[in-house]
Amino acid sequence: WFGSAVPTHSPSLSDSLGNPHLHTDCHIGPRGFLRCLTLCALSSFMFGWHVHEKAILLAILPMSLLSVGKAGDASIFLILTTTGHYSLFPLLFTAPELPIKILLMLLFTIYSISSLKTLFRKEKPLFNWMETFYLLGLGPLEVCCEFVFPFTSWKVKYPFIPLLLTSVYCAVGVTYAWFKLYVSVLIDSAIGKTKKQ
Secondary structure, eight states, X not given: OHHHHHHHHHHHHHHHHXXXXXXXXXXXXXXXXXXHHHHHHHHHHHHOSSOOGGGGHHHHHHHHHHTTTOHHHHHHHHHHHHHHHXXXXXXXXXXXXXXXXXXXXXXXXXXXXXXXXXXXXXSSOSSOHHHHHHHHTHHHHHHIIIIIGGGSTHHHHOTTHHHHHHXXXXXXHHHXXXXXXXHHHHHHHHHHHHHHO
Protein backbone atom coordinates (compact mmCIF):
# COMPACT_ATOMS: atom_id res chain seq x y z
CA TRP A 1 0.00 0.00 0.00
CA PHE A 2 2.64 2.51 1.08
CA GLY A 3 4.70 2.08 -2.07
CA SER A 4 1.82 2.76 -4.45
CA ALA A 5 -0.35 5.27 -2.56
CA VAL A 6 2.30 7.72 -1.37
CA PRO A 7 3.71 8.58 -4.82
CA THR A 8 0.21 9.48 -6.02
CA HIS A 9 -0.20 11.80 -3.03
CA SER A 10 3.18 13.49 -3.46
CA PRO A 11 2.23 16.23 -5.93
CA SER A 12 -0.77 17.20 -3.83
CA LEU A 13 1.06 17.15 -0.53
CA SER A 14 4.26 18.82 -1.74
CA ASP A 15 3.15 22.38 -1.01
CA SER A 16 1.97 21.57 2.48
CA LEU A 17 5.30 19.85 3.17
CA GLY A 18 7.24 22.76 1.71
CA ASN A 19 8.83 21.05 -1.32
CA PRO A 20 9.51 23.78 -3.90
CA HIS A 21 10.13 21.29 -6.72
CA LEU A 22 6.70 19.64 -6.79
CA HIS A 23 4.24 22.53 -6.71
CA THR A 24 0.60 21.92 -7.55
CA ASP A 25 -2.35 24.29 -7.33
CA CYS A 26 -2.87 23.49 -3.62
CA HIS A 27 -1.33 26.81 -2.63
CA ILE A 28 -3.99 28.82 -4.50
CA GLY A 29 -6.34 28.85 -1.51
CA PRO A 30 -9.36 26.95 -0.25
CA ARG A 31 -10.39 25.73 -3.71
CA GLY A 32 -6.91 24.44 -4.51
CA PHE A 33 -6.68 22.80 -1.11
CA LEU A 34 -10.05 21.10 -1.67
CA ARG A 35 -8.93 19.82 -5.08
CA CYS A 36 -5.78 18.35 -3.55
CA LEU A 37 -7.75 16.86 -0.65
CA THR A 38 -10.10 15.23 -3.15
CA LEU A 39 -7.17 13.94 -5.18
CA CYS A 40 -5.57 12.43 -2.06
CA ALA A 41 -8.88 10.79 -1.05
CA LEU A 42 -9.35 9.37 -4.53
CA SER A 43 -5.71 8.20 -4.70
CA SER A 44 -6.13 6.47 -1.33
CA PHE A 45 -9.24 4.74 -2.65
CA MET A 46 -7.47 3.72 -5.85
CA PHE A 47 -4.22 2.46 -4.34
CA GLY A 48 -5.14 1.61 -0.74
CA TRP A 49 -4.97 -1.89 0.62
CA HIS A 50 -8.33 -3.62 1.15
CA VAL A 51 -10.45 -0.51 0.65
CA HIS A 52 -14.20 -0.97 0.98
CA GLU A 53 -16.55 0.22 -1.78
CA LYS A 54 -18.09 2.82 0.54
CA ALA A 55 -14.74 4.64 0.74
CA ILE A 56 -15.50 6.20 -2.66
CA LEU A 57 -17.80 8.58 -0.77
CA LEU A 58 -14.71 10.21 0.78
CA ALA A 59 -13.78 11.47 -2.68
CA ILE A 60 -17.31 12.13 -3.97
CA LEU A 61 -18.29 14.47 -1.12
CA PRO A 62 -15.50 17.05 -1.52
CA MET A 63 -15.74 16.74 -5.31
CA SER A 64 -19.38 17.82 -5.07
CA LEU A 65 -18.24 21.16 -3.64
CA LEU A 66 -15.78 21.62 -6.49
CA SER A 67 -18.35 20.75 -9.16
CA VAL A 68 -20.04 24.15 -9.06
CA GLY A 69 -16.82 26.09 -9.65
CA LYS A 70 -15.54 24.91 -13.03
CA ALA A 71 -17.07 22.95 -15.90
CA GLY A 72 -14.08 20.58 -15.92
CA ASP A 73 -14.60 19.75 -12.25
CA ALA A 74 -18.34 19.32 -12.88
CA SER A 75 -17.58 16.75 -15.57
CA ILE A 76 -15.22 14.84 -13.28
CA PHE A 77 -17.78 14.97 -10.48
CA LEU A 78 -20.58 13.60 -12.65
CA ILE A 79 -18.47 10.70 -13.90
CA LEU A 80 -17.13 9.93 -10.42
CA THR A 81 -20.45 10.20 -8.62
CA THR A 82 -22.39 8.19 -11.20
CA THR A 83 -19.90 5.32 -11.29
CA GLY A 84 -19.17 5.58 -7.57
CA HIS A 85 -22.82 5.39 -6.59
CA TYR A 86 -23.48 2.57 -9.04
CA SER A 87 -20.53 0.63 -7.60
CA LEU A 88 -22.43 0.54 -4.29
CA PHE A 89 -25.44 -1.25 -5.84
CA PRO A 90 -24.21 -4.78 -4.93
CA LEU A 91 -24.30 -3.76 -1.25
CA LEU A 92 -28.08 -3.36 -1.57
CA PHE A 93 -28.98 -6.76 -2.93
CA THR A 94 -32.49 -7.63 -1.72
CA ALA A 95 -35.49 -7.45 -4.04
CA PRO A 96 -37.30 -4.66 -2.11
CA GLU A 97 -34.19 -2.46 -2.34
CA LEU A 98 -33.88 -2.81 -6.13
CA PRO A 99 -36.48 -0.21 -7.22
CA ILE A 100 -35.45 2.17 -4.44
CA LYS A 101 -31.75 2.18 -5.33
CA ILE A 102 -32.45 2.54 -9.06
CA LEU A 103 -34.96 5.35 -8.52
CA LEU A 104 -32.75 7.27 -6.09
CA MET A 105 -29.71 7.01 -8.35
CA LEU A 106 -31.69 8.07 -11.42
CA LEU A 107 -33.20 11.06 -9.61
CA PHE A 108 -29.86 12.20 -8.21
CA THR A 109 -27.99 11.69 -11.48
CA ILE A 110 -30.60 13.42 -13.65
CA TYR A 111 -30.86 16.32 -11.19
CA SER A 112 -27.07 16.69 -10.96
CA ILE A 113 -26.56 16.61 -14.72
CA SER A 114 -29.40 19.04 -15.45
CA SER A 115 -28.33 21.45 -12.69
CA LEU A 116 -24.69 21.49 -13.73
CA LYS A 117 -25.59 21.78 -17.42
CA THR A 118 -27.71 24.82 -16.54
CA LEU A 119 -24.91 26.30 -14.44
CA PHE A 120 -22.33 25.85 -17.21
CA ARG A 121 -24.61 26.39 -20.22
CA LYS A 122 -22.16 28.88 -21.77
CA GLU A 123 -19.30 26.37 -21.56
CA LYS A 124 -18.60 23.39 -23.80
CA PRO A 125 -20.67 20.22 -23.12
CA LEU A 126 -19.88 18.49 -19.83
CA PHE A 127 -19.32 15.11 -21.51
CA ASN A 128 -17.63 14.05 -24.71
CA TRP A 129 -19.12 11.21 -26.76
CA MET A 130 -17.00 8.54 -25.07
CA GLU A 131 -18.00 9.64 -21.56
CA THR A 132 -21.67 9.79 -22.58
CA PHE A 133 -21.47 6.31 -24.08
CA TYR A 134 -19.75 4.96 -20.97
CA LEU A 135 -22.31 6.43 -18.55
CA LEU A 136 -25.23 5.22 -20.66
CA GLY A 137 -23.67 1.74 -20.53
CA LEU A 138 -24.59 1.51 -16.85
CA GLY A 139 -28.22 0.94 -17.90
CA PRO A 140 -27.60 -2.22 -19.94
CA LEU A 141 -25.19 -3.43 -17.26
CA GLU A 142 -27.92 -3.13 -14.61
CA VAL A 143 -30.46 -4.88 -16.84
CA CYS A 144 -27.98 -7.68 -17.52
CA CYS A 145 -27.01 -8.13 -13.85
CA GLU A 146 -30.45 -7.83 -12.25
CA PHE A 147 -32.93 -9.03 -14.86
CA VAL A 148 -31.11 -11.31 -17.33
CA PHE A 149 -28.37 -13.11 -15.38
CA PRO A 150 -30.68 -14.54 -12.65
CA PHE A 151 -32.55 -16.49 -15.35
CA THR A 152 -29.46 -18.02 -16.97
CA SER A 153 -27.87 -21.38 -16.23
CA TRP A 154 -24.73 -19.56 -15.07
CA LYS A 155 -26.44 -18.33 -11.91
CA VAL A 156 -25.67 -21.53 -10.00
CA LYS A 157 -22.20 -22.19 -11.39
CA TYR A 158 -20.93 -18.57 -11.53
CA PRO A 159 -22.97 -16.54 -9.01
CA PHE A 160 -20.41 -13.73 -8.77
CA ILE A 161 -20.36 -12.72 -12.44
CA PRO A 162 -22.67 -9.72 -11.85
CA LEU A 163 -20.35 -8.49 -9.08
CA LEU A 164 -17.34 -8.94 -11.35
CA LEU A 165 -18.98 -7.05 -14.22
CA THR A 166 -20.09 -4.22 -11.92
CA SER A 167 -16.67 -3.93 -10.28
CA VAL A 168 -14.73 -3.90 -13.54
CA TYR A 169 -17.09 -1.48 -15.27
CA CYS A 170 -17.09 0.93 -12.33
CA ALA A 171 -13.31 0.62 -11.89
CA VAL A 172 -12.90 1.95 -15.43
CA GLY A 173 -15.03 5.02 -14.63
CA VAL A 174 -13.42 5.74 -11.27
CA THR A 175 -9.92 5.32 -12.74
CA TYR A 176 -10.82 7.65 -15.60
CA ALA A 177 -12.14 10.27 -13.14
CA TRP A 178 -8.98 9.95 -11.02
CA PHE A 179 -6.74 10.36 -14.05
CA LYS A 180 -8.76 13.32 -15.33
CA LEU A 181 -8.60 15.04 -11.91
CA TYR A 182 -4.88 14.34 -11.59
CA VAL A 183 -4.17 15.83 -15.03
CA SER A 184 -6.38 18.81 -14.22
CA VAL A 185 -4.50 19.54 -10.98
CA LEU A 186 -1.11 19.28 -12.73
CA ILE A 187 -2.20 21.46 -15.69
CA ASP A 188 -3.68 24.12 -13.41
CA SER A 189 -0.43 24.03 -11.46
CA ALA A 190 1.62 24.62 -14.62
CA ILE A 191 -0.68 27.48 -15.66
CA GLY A 192 -0.40 29.00 -12.17
CA LYS A 193 3.42 28.87 -12.34
CA THR A 194 3.43 30.49 -15.79
CA LYS A 195 1.21 33.34 -14.60
CA LYS A 196 3.53 34.02 -11.64
CA GLN A 197 6.54 34.36 -13.95
